[in-house]
Amino acid sequence: MELMSGFSSRIVIPSAVITVGLLVGAYLVGTRPNAHPNPPAERVRPVKVISAERKNIRPELLVYGEIVSGREAELRSMVAGRLVYLDPSYRSGAYVVAGNRLAEIDPFEYDIAVRERRADLVEAQSKLRELESEIEIDRRLLTLLDEQIELRKRDRDRVSNLVKKSQASEKAFDDAELAVNSARQLRLQGKQTIDGLAAQIEQQRASIERASANLDRAERDLADTKVVAPFSGFLQDIIVATGKRVAIGESIGRLIEADGLEARFELPNADYARIMGAAPRRLGVDSHPLSDTKIEVSWRLGKTTYNYTGTIERVGAEIDSTTGGVILHARITGGPTEILRPGAFVEVSIPDVNYDDVIVLPALAVSADRFVYVVEDSRLVELEVDVVREFGDKVLIRSDLNASASIVAEQFPEIGPGISVSAHPVD
DSSP, X not given: OHHHHHHHHHHHHHHHHHHHHXXXXXXXHHHOOOOOOOOOOOOOEEEEEEEOOEEXXXXXXXXXEEEEESOEEEEEOSSOEEEEEEOTTOSTTOEEOTTOEEEEEOOHHHHHHHHHHHHHHHHHHHHHHHHHHHHHHHHHHHHHXXXXXXXXXXXXXXXXXXXXXXXXXXXXXXXXXXXXXXXXXXXXXXXXXXXXXXXXXXXXXXXXXXXXXXHHHHHXXXXXXXXXXXXXXXXXXXXXXXXXXXXXXXXXXXXEEXXXXXXXXXXXXXXXXXXXXXXXXXXXXTXXXXXXXXXXXXXXXXXXXXXXXXEEEEXXXXXXXXXXXXXXXEEEEESOTTSOOTTOEEEEEEEOOOEEEEEEEEGGXXXXXXXXXXXXXXXXXXXXXXXXXXXXXXXXXXXXXXXXXXXXXXXXTTOOTTOBEEEEEOO
């Protein structure tokens, strides 16, 4: 009995504990309060806004180019010979002034040639004077012969009258006639001599022209022994030294004009067409619409930026089919040109056409579908606008927005109409 009583107590007590636990748990679950969730709060997004201010603007086109020489000369020896002189500054990179003697070729042979040609000319001129003196004397003799002929003709006529009166013989008349014919013969010989002298004079004058041309050529060769700077500029590619023998046409250096530097740059086809379409057109070959357009050029040299002014002078004759652009040349007119050199990489600013009554916005303020968002009563309103021009990080639009309208300056991925925002003006 005691064994059965112990076994029953070991079963009943745990079962009672479990039953009581279940009842307590059920009571707690049944009496717990019901939780009601709060509705989510609307998110307010901060946005930067810009006012819809209308203005007239002429933007600047920014392109890149390089500095080139507007004019350069290849220094060549025009005569052959040995270099006997070089200017002390005749080195690559040196600056020389127009008219400076840069080099000289030994002038000995060329000086002798000039003297010989001058002597030939003097000799030819002397010969001409001699011939002119002879022809002048022969012309005077011819005049005397004409007078003698007239006298002998009158003597013949007198003898003829005497013969008719039987006061003179026939022989006397024949002698008088023979004297007239002799005078005429002498006149023909004198005329022939004068004609020959005239021909010799013409030949001598041709010889003088030839001698004068030879003298001019010799004098030019002598002058060409000196190599003179045709304009002020910088020397480059100097490869000669004193004592070297140079041939005709051999290069002895290159001179780059210092005051004729140009900015060479390419204007995109679309920009070129737009500016051309708005520019005033004038008649004349040299009246290109872009001529005389003022530009600004910036050259960054290390941490320093040098600014220059320029004027467009020439426009390329054709459009580059590979890049679709037009080459322009602008003459540098102001700035520290003494340090500027050809080959410098520069930034060129060109005035674009005028845009009237437009609103200037950041590029991120306009969507790809040409919509902007305006803040009205702290919510976004979507509006379609007319995009006039995009350049760089700016965009020009036209719209009927009020000047007080606040436009979102930078759109974000989740942007849409009706979103609650807090507007903050762009700094």
